[in-house]
Amino acid sequence: MNHVLNGLAANVALPSELVDRLIADADAATAGVLAGREDLTHEQALALVSRDPDTAQQLAREGRLTAADIDPATQPDAALTLLDRRAGNPEWARVLVRDPLVRNRERLAACAGLPSDVVETLAADPDVRVVAELAVWTTPDRAAVLARHPHAEVRRSVAANEAAPPAVLAALLTGGRLPPARWCLVCDREETPFVHPPECPRPDCDLLPGESCDGSHDSTVDETRQLALRNPATPTEAVVAFADHPSIRLRRLLAARPDLPPEVSERLATDRDPGVRADLAENPAIGATLIRAMAGDPDHDVRRGLARNPRVPLDVLGRLAGTTRIGPTLLPRVAVASPPEVEELARSSNPEVRMLLAQRRDLPPEIRDTLAADPDAKVVKSVAPHPGLSDATLRATVDRHGVRVVAAVAANPDATPALLADLTRHEPPVRKALRAVARHPRATAPALLVCLSDRDAGPLAAGHPALPPPVVEELLTDTDPRTAEAAAANPSLPLAVMSELVPRR
Known part of the structure; x- marks a missing residue:
């Protein structure tokens, strides 16, 4: 990787003719940086794809390529990106639905506005991962059909679909009014009963630790319930029954729902698990009366959750601030x-x-x-970082509190150049302040030269436009590649130096 060329590729002052020369010889890393340039022309985008086809997807995502520039058969990633943005040709879907790569059909299944025949084909895909991806994003009618799919993984995905009909989500949550699932990802591969070990010795295994099936697809059913409880479209009357469920994870998800009835909130406020109470404490659904009742909870996370609740009364917040690390x-x-x-x-x-x-x-x-x-x-x-503070006020804070406030003062947008320079010379030095100064738009050369001596502030300072051009040029050969790359990206780098660095054909 050529860090200097990568930096040049990001340099906003790089002239268009030098961008053309960089494109002509760009490696994969430099091409990726060039693809992110805001001033890239359409012609340059096409040239960059010719140089590195892998940039097509990024360029499509950033609007540098149009549907007329893309061939879905040879550039499926870019085509899928445009389809996902609804900027592609719908006919592409009929090509991509036959793509031999499962991951491409999965991405297609996540796109909206697909032709109905393509949706039908995806719903019948031989790989359940494609059908499951479709289930997450599909329409209410299709979601209702897929909720009865014989594979539990597809039903799990329907539970995450906010467009799924509420009655369907309720059925997935409670298990009622649906025929039993016949398969899951676990029993597809293993003889049941089976529990996937935390440290699986098989390198090609993609089951998660703890996934299990005893014939009832238990881990997938549990994940389905979790997703349904997270889904805001799941009706309230279906979720309240889980207030006494033995699963702590399910009770925690219930406690975080914004539609909790008061009587359920009161039950969860006395839950034996502090995690449930903490999730409830942060929930805006609970009112001031319950917040006051929970303010004496012995668990620190519960009290911190109450402090984060947007409905906490200020007097309660004052008491919490005295007993809780916020x-x-x-x-x-x-x-x-x-x-x-x-x-x-x-x-x-x-x-x-x-x-x-x-x-x-x-x-x-x-x-x-x-x-x-x-x-x-x-x-x-x-x-201290609050805008509007005067130079005298900021200096007074440093005089009174020293190293404890130096970095915060350096982050103030109104800090004067002279103050920033003084902060870089503070004794004892404050490294965090050096990083703040190196980022500050009002920093001047004297302050930046001090920042260059710091391991982390140095690369930041190297890219600052107030750094003198001779210093910037010298930093191109710095032993720290971060500093060299930042210097190459510095818009103060002289044009003649940029031209010398860019390869010539």
């Missing part, structure tokens, strides 16, 4: 707090609450500045 994250309830609530949170005596508020980036200037002057470093660290 971390510096923008919680849904904090994100939608009203102006009076924002003022209330800013006045909290609990620094954890103020830290959570400081994660917002739309705070009124007076509250933003108050939090920047907070005596607690974790509050200041959270608010």
Whole structure:
């Protein structure tokens, strides 16, 4: 792999004539980078496919090729990509449905708007994986038919189809009103009863650890129920019966459903498994009364789930912040707090609450500045990247809290070039700050030169357009291939150097 040529291929300043020369000699890696260029012309896209046919799929996905450019018989991947985007020729489906590669027929089965005769052929495909893929995406009428398929794997896929009729999904969940399945992927291959071992010695085996069949296709039936419980189209009256199911996994999926009736939520709130209670705690379907009742749960994950619930009352959130490790994250309830609530949170005596508020980036200037002057470093660290903070305020935060806030200050979009340069010289050094400076659009050459000395910040700095061109040229031969590639992609690289690097025919 030529890292310098890969970098050049991504360089936004590379002239069109040099792109043409790169295409003419591109290896697979460079061709893949070239295929992602936003300025690639249609003619260049066709030339790139001629050079490397494997780029056709990427170019089709990014809209560089049209249906007129594709032959489905020789370029099935690109044709399937266009069909999936509804930009292909529907007639291609009649060619691809006979493709000998199962993976291509599977991809075809996932495409929408296929001709009815193609759908019929896919539904009767000799490989169950193709039929199962069709079942995930097909229409309600077809899903209803496939739900009665004799293979359990097809029924499993119908359970994931949000277009499947609710009555069909209910039947798949409960097992009622459907004839028994005759096969599954396990009993297709093994004598039953069989449980697939966690560490299978057979290199060609694609069964998952724990998959089993005792004649009832038990692991596939369990997966079918899981998918039906995840499916929002499965009717509420069918799912509530699983509140007392012995499977913890099924109860957890039930606890996360947004259509839980209050009485079921109350039962799950006292579930013996903390994972069930934690999934319920984060569910917006539960109301303030139940949230308050669950706030004293001894399990940390349950309390953290409540903190993430968009309906948690602010007073409960304040108590949770004092007993639960939440971390510096923008919680849904904090994100939608009203102006009076924002003022209330800013006045909290609990620094954890103020830290959570400081994660917002739309705070009124007076509250933003108050939090920047907070005596607690974790509050200041959270608010330091907030736009609008003055240079004096940012410098004051570094003076008060040192290494604990340096990286956050360096990430502030309004940090001045002089401040960024000063942060790179901070003692002791803060490597995370160097990476932030190397990414910063306002960083200048003095700051970037310091960043080059760091293993991780160096490649970032090498691609920064403010780096002096002679330095960029020198970095093309750096021993770190990441740095050399970034330098080649730097738009400050002189045109004459670019021309010298691109092979000539």
